[in-house]
Amino acid sequence: MNEILTLTRQILEDGSLIRLVLGNKRKKSVPYGKVVIRPFAGRDGVLYQAEYVYENKVLHENLDPEELLEQIAFLMENSFKQANFFTADADYQVLAAKPENPRIIRKDPTMERQGLSHNQIKKYVIPDGEPVDFLVRLGVMNESGKVHAKYYGKFRQINRFLEITRDVLDALPEARTIRIIDFGCGKAYLTFGLYYYLKKQLGRDVQIIGLDLKEDVIRFCSNVAEDLGYEGLQFQIGDIAEYQGTEADMVVTLHACDTATDYALLNAKKWGASVILSVPCCQHELFRQLKNPLHEPMLRQGILKDRFCAILTDTFRQLKLEEWGYDVSMIEFTSLEHTAKNIMIRAVRTGKPKEKAPEQIRELKEYWHVDPTIVREDI
Ligand SMILES: C[S@@+](CC[C@H](N)C(=O)[O-])C[C@H]1O[C@@H](n2cnc3c(N)ncnc32)[C@H](O)[C@@H]1O
Known part of the structure; x- marks a missing residue:
């Protein structure tokens, strides 16, 4: 099986797959006769x-x-004895009556890619296949x-x-240094990514601070930034x-737990930051407060x-941001299959507060009998 997976991984990493057909059932009970796999640009x-x-x-399944x-x-392993890979470089026929000992036959390519260009496949800001110093240092590539594979x-x-x-x-400001803070930066994959993109790829002047409670993490990140010569990227304990x-100018807070997100947003408001990118998680605060007899059937189920x-917590955050003059979108950060913590609050300052927001906040607070940090601490 290892040989089959190594071949597959290599083809996927090359971005050369055109079509893969799995067939020749291993046993009668396999419900489908074949499986055809094609790449598409997501x-x-x-x-x-x-x-x-x-x-x-x-x-179909994506x-x-x-x-x-x-x-x-x-x-x-379970369904098919044969796989035919059609790639831009070659065709591979895999005969795997015994999956641990397959026969792999390579032939000249017979198919041409249509529709999905190589560029579409490699549309990442940081492409796969090109060494990037911080990603190598952080063990991603x-x-x-x-x-x-584990870091994909x-x-x-x-x-x-x-x-x-x-x-x-x-x-973000064009004519001066862009000042960014990443609250709860952790091991700082995204902080380094931000620096690399803005400074190294776009040539913008940036000053980025990664803040975290954890001393060891900050020490590690500071060493990496220094070793890589990432001037203008600093890490602080706090x-x-x-x-x-x-x-x-830009406040980032990704997966900072519970009310830590609220304090990040309150700081952003205080400074009039132009952009906020925040992925909240572990929104436990209201769990202890929420009361509404009308909704007892839902509230008696812990998971619901x-x-x-x-x-509800993120709705209060949205309303507060709107009250402060931000245009707010809730967007999917990563696919829901990988983490339930996948909603990002993207807020861009317009300076035009939404008039209805304060009233909506009051009504929601009253209806649910809650007093969220983002509202209570906004003084
Ligand atoms: C789940 S990690 C996320 C790391 C990184 N932002 C990411 O998304 O990959 C959350 C980080 O937030 C930090 N954190 C939580 N509460 C914090 C607080 N009040 N002040 C500073 N850092 C905090 C934790 O120490 C942890 O490193």
Whole structure:
């Protein structure tokens, strides 16, 4: 099986796959006669459509590269004895009566790619296959630029974040240094990504601070920034709620737990930051407060109450931002299959407060009997 997966991984990483057909059932009980896999350009990079061909119907499933690898391993182990890869460079016939000992026959290519160009496949801000110093240093890719399979999700997340940043560039200062703070930066994959994109790729003048409670993490990130010569990228130990440092034009806070997000947003408001990118998580605060007898059936189920609290908390954040004069969009950060913490609050300052927001906040507070940090601390 390893040989089959190595071949598949290599083809996926080359971006050369045109079509893959799995067939020749291993046993009668396999419900589909064959599975045909084709790449297509998804929003965050290339995805694969798997078409399961049954006797009387066809079902489709979209998979990312990692999921595809897993699915191929499963199907070759359990369902099919043969795989035919059609790639831009060669055709490969894999005969795997025994999956652990397959025969792989390479022939000249017989198919040409149509529709999906190589550029569409490699539409990442940071492409796969080209070495990038910070990604090598953080263990995401090897020295030749190959992203390690285990880090593909992280690699995609960094790229998605940079695409979102690209969309808000116009709101950031053009004629002076862009000041950015990443609250709760953790190991700082995204902070480094931001620096690399703005400074190294776009040549913008940036001053970026990554703040986190964890001393060891900050020490590690500071060493990496220094080793890479990333001037203008600093890491500091500190609590978001008590941060008294320099102002920022862009406030980033990704997966800072519970009310830490609120303090990040309150800082952004205080400074009149032009852009805020925030992915909240662990919105537990309202769980202890929420009361409304009308909704007792939902609230008695912990999991429903928990999910609803997250939505309600983020709704208060949205309204507050609107009250402060931000245009707010809730967007999908990464695919929901990878994490439930996938909603990003993207706020761009317009300076035009939404008049209805304060009243809506009051009504929601009263209706749900809650007093969220973002409202209480906004004084
Ligand atoms: C889940 S990690 C996310 C790291 C990074 N932002 C990312 O998305 O990859 C959350 C980080 O926020 C930090 N954090 C949580 N509360 C904080 C606070 N009040 N002040 C500073 N950092 C905080 C934690 O130490 C942790 O490193």
